[in-house]
Amino acid sequence: MEYAIEMLNIRKEFPGIVANDNITIQLKKGEIHALLGENGAGKSTLMNVLFGLYQPEKGEIRVKDKTVNITNPNIANDLGIGMVHQHFMLVEPFTVTQNIVLGKEPTNKFAMIDIAKARKEIQALSDRYGLMVDPDSKISDISVGMQQRVEILKTLYRGAEVLIFDEPTAVLTPQEISELMDIMQSLVQEGKSIILITHKLKEIMEVCDRCTVIRKGQGIGTVNVSDTNVTELASLMVGREVNFKTEKSEAKPGDNVLSIDNLFVKDTRKVELVKGLNLDVHAGEIVGIAGVDGNGQSELIEAITGLAKTSSGSIKVNNKEISNLSPRKITESGIGHIPQDRHKYGLVLDYSIGENIVLQTYYKKPYSKAKVLNYNEIFRKAKDVINEYDVRTPSAYTKARALSGGNQQKAIIGREVDRSPDLLIAAQPTRGLDVGAIEFIHKKLIEERDKGKAILLVSFELDEIMNVSDRIAVMFDGKVVANVKPEETTEQELGLLMAGSQVKAGENSHDHE
Amino acid sequence: MTTNNKMFGILVPVISVLLGLIVGAIIMLSSGHNPIKGYVALWNGAFGDMYTLGETVRRTTPLILTGLAVAFAFKTGLFNIGAEGQVIVGWLAAVWIGLVVDAPMIIHLPLAIFTGALAGGLWGFLPGLLKAKLGVHEVIVTIMMNYIALYTTNEIIRSVLTDQKTTSEAISATASLASAWLQSLTFYSRVHYGIFIALFAAFIMWFIIQRTTYGYELKAVGFNQHASNYSGMNVSKNITLSMVLAGVFAGLAGAMEGLGTYGSISVMSGFTNLGFDGIAVALLGSNHAFGVVLAALLFGALKEGAGEMPTSAGVPTELVDIIIALIIFFVASSYMIRWAILRFKKEEN
Numbered sequence: 113m114e115y116a117i118e119m120l121n122i123r124k125e126f127p128g129i130v131a132n133d134n135i136t137i138q139l140k141k142g143e144i145h146a147l148l149g150e151n152g153a154g155k156s157t158l159m160n161v162l163f164g165l166y167q168p169e170k171g172e173i174r175v176k177d178k179t180v181n182i183t184n185p186n187i188a189n190d191l192g193i194g195m196v197h198q199h200f201m202l203v204e205p206f207t208v209t210q211n212i213v214l215g216k217e218p219t220n221k222f223a224m225i226d227i228a229k230a231r232k233e234i235q236a237l238s239d240r241y242g243l244m245v246d247p248d249s250k251i252s253d254i255s256v257g258m259q260q261r262v263e264i265l266k267t268l269y270r271g272a273e274v275l276i277f278d279e280p281t282a283v284l285t286p287q288e289i290s291e292l293m294d295i296m297q298s299l300v301q302e303g304k305s306i307i308l309i310t311h312k313l314k315e316i317m318e319v320c321d322r323c324t325v326i327r328k329g330q331g332i333g334t335v336n337v338s339d340t341n342v343t344e345l346a347s348l349m350v351g352r353e354v355n356f357k358t359e360k361s362e363a364k365p366g367d368n369v370l371s372i373d374n375l376f377v378k379d380t381r382k383v384e385l386v387k388g389l390n391l392d393v394h395a396g397e398i399v400g401i402a403g404v405d406g407n408g409q410s411e412l413i414e415a416i417t418g419l420a421k422t423s424s425g426s427i428k429v430n431n432k433e434i435s436n437l438s439p440r441k442i443t444e445s446g447i448g449h450i451p452q453d454r455h456k457y458g459l460v461l462d463y464s465i466g467e468n469i470v471l472q473t474y475y476k477k478p479y480s481k482a483k484v485l486n487y488n489e490i491f492r493k494a495k496d497v498i499n500e501y502d503v504r505t506p507s508a509y510t511k512a513r514a515l516s517g518g519n520q521q522k523a524i525i526g527r528e529v530d531r532s533p534d535l536l537i538a539a540q541p542t543r544g545l546d547v548g549a550i551e552f553i554h555k556k557l558i559e560e561r562d563k564g565k566a567i568l569l570v571s572f573e574l575d576e577i578m579n580v581s582d583r584i585a586v587m588f589d590g591k592v593v594a595n596v597k598p599e600e601t602t603e604q605e606l607g608l609l610m611a612g613s614q615v616k617a618g619e620n621s622h623d624h625e
Numbered sequence: 626m627t628t629n630n631k632m633f634g635i636l637v638p639v640i641s642v643l644l645g646l647i648v649g650a651i652i653m654l655s656s657g658h659n660p661i662k663g664y665v666a667l668w669n670g671a672f673g674d675m676y677t678l679g680e681t682v683r684r685t686t687p688l689i690l691t692g693l694a695v696a697f698a699f700k701t702g703l704f705n706i707g708a709e710g711q712v713i714v715g716w717l718a719a720v721w722i723g724l725v726v727d728a729p730m731i732i733h734l735p736l737a738i739f740t741g742a743l744a745g746g747l748w749g750f751l752p753g754l755l756k757a758k759l760g761v762h763e764v765i766v767t768i769m770m771n772y773i774a775l776y777t778t779n780e781i782i783r784s785v786l787t788d789q790k791t792t793s794e795a796i797s798a799t800a801s802l803a804s805a806w807l808q809s810l811t812f813y814s815r816v817h818y819g820i821f822i823a824l825f826a827a828f829i830m831w832f833i834i835q836r837t838t839y840g841y842e843l844k845a846v847g848f849n850q851h852a853s854n855y856s857g858m859n860v861s862k863n864i865t866l867s868m869v870l871a872g873v874f875a876g877l878a879g880a881m882e883g884l885g886t887y888g889s890i891s892v893m894s895g896f897t898n899l900g901f902d903g904i905a906v907a908l909l910g911s912n913h914a915f916g917v918v919l920a921a922l923l924f925g926a927l928k929e930g931a932g933e934m935p936t937s938a939g940v941p942t943e944l945v946d947i948i949i950a951l952i953i954f955f956v957a958s959s960y961m962i963r964w965a966i967l968r969f970k971k972e973e974n
Binding site: 438439440441443444449451457459460462463467471474475480483485 | 836837838839841844845848849851852853854855856857858859
């Protein structure tokens, strides 16, 4: 059997830590091979070894049965290995074609860039693999899913035989995910081989042939996807049984904590995206907002938290009007917010974890007195949060930037929940996280509910909405169009409601009379 | 990661200075001068006796303050090119108070210093406010403010402070920073009490940035405005405040010149360059208060020592400008130095 790529017994150490220990992964030609592991398990390190960014201490890399020594990414490129990065490496004001040829520009006999030739080649590649990319669009004008396909084209244009996808679905909508799965299928049909780095088990079951699992830097083994199931993969990855059905008791809703009446909000381009929305959230209940991205969810949250101005309507928390107050006043009135974009809003990445833990409370006692910070208290608090929320970091003094996404998220959740707000807004709280972390975060949300807090959960993952919510508010075109109970509905029905279908016209009334 | 950054923060400037001196030596050699004699002359010109030492400290004083002015704004992600103009208005305001107010020293001197600082702060306020409220880039506005300061000040000296003369009267003794004991210690150099003010200002900057909630907010806004807004900080207020405080430091530098070194103000044909040198000082000092003090001392010494080079070693003073430019070049291209250090460390392992 010829393997496209073999990495045998790879060991990679960093000062004080073994990132990869005796990991073997063998990629067959024409297969989609999953590399599964928790956040921080060592997947990226392993791929960086393959890509020549790191040199392994031990082990062997073989490409097509020949031992190779990959000392830099150019060698990896020449060997036909291409990487589709999670964070796109694209020049926004350039066109698709310009981006793809960047660094490998075809020239005519006068040494000028022959963009027409490149354009034709790219169009041909796009057609062949069904990528549907317009070579003349500017990157800034195309969707995230399309940008990712440009990244794929970039590797194909450079002659990649093996494509590595680094958590490609983390940034995609469900629709885009299923398109990507089709593209991956057509790539392998054309003879390419794929390594899919992921921690989403559903995707593995859907498209992968085999799956190599690593846990805490150790190679656990390789399984055939057809011989396994989600539960087994999860326990291989996490090293213990994982509970997919979130355990929770019946909700005991109390008083109204959040009540929104006839709310209108415009986005930064002055387009009205929340159009007369009504919503109530009670103490002791989790209300999940289901909806297709772009139906006003982000604007709703920004309006509640004071990051965006409302045009009209009222937002009351504990019967106090908070609309258009400053974010600080709103925070102080008892709202916690786990933001959708943790890098943009949730953390100051160049601050230490400790400094991030007091981002909303630094000006209060005991963290400061007479405007002078008390770092002893700040880091004491940080250490408590780190311990309680299982944030894996070398120390409280480590910069937030250095942590993995899952641990950054746990730090944010720790910070927000620790302030014990009456209303906790969780926007996509588990985006990009592995099952272990997701389970942990869901448990924390339910714990808060059981303490009598009101929780507003916004998620594009229907699983999450169905599992965690006590009540589901479906958002479509800037309004809540239906309120349903998760045990009385199905994903199909929710899907229809989210698409604006009127099947449940009888339930269109909103919930505060 | 943090220790690495700290290490680079110290190593890069030190190596840059060494490289600057080495390349300076090569230039001296290639133009037929003896670099050892040249550097000995430079050293003697800066630290050779108490007089030159006094003058070196005198030159260092405003550079510390303008360095702080640039470094402080930079902590909030702002580039204060306007230190130059802030120095000029600070100088003018301090001298003005020194001329027209009649009060005992215990009131007069602090009032003059305070007014200088206030004028600088005001000159920083406008660019800060425009940046905060309208998003106008502070570099453009501060450059324009520099010219406004220069020509307005010249006109005020000619038409208001004097009757079409080029230099104002000397300020009252009650507003002077001149120090008899410092002067007698240094053979009557122009060194004055301002150095203590500058050092205290450096301590204040360090304290504000590292230890107070103001510094916490200013840095957070510099790193990530979105997260700062999310967490309830007032981003506009912090941007404005940062430019005002930066202006205060630069205004103090002007006050030091007006109340200490010169005791008057003259019509200027061009910029003082104190503000622009402040950019270099901040860069070399890694935007850290303590680093700024050391970098200012180095620049003060180089500029003072340069005077000795033509007479004792026959080396033209311009060579020092070349060395300063080289040092800045090496700091600015610190990427090369970082790369070399990492390479070196790797081979060690």
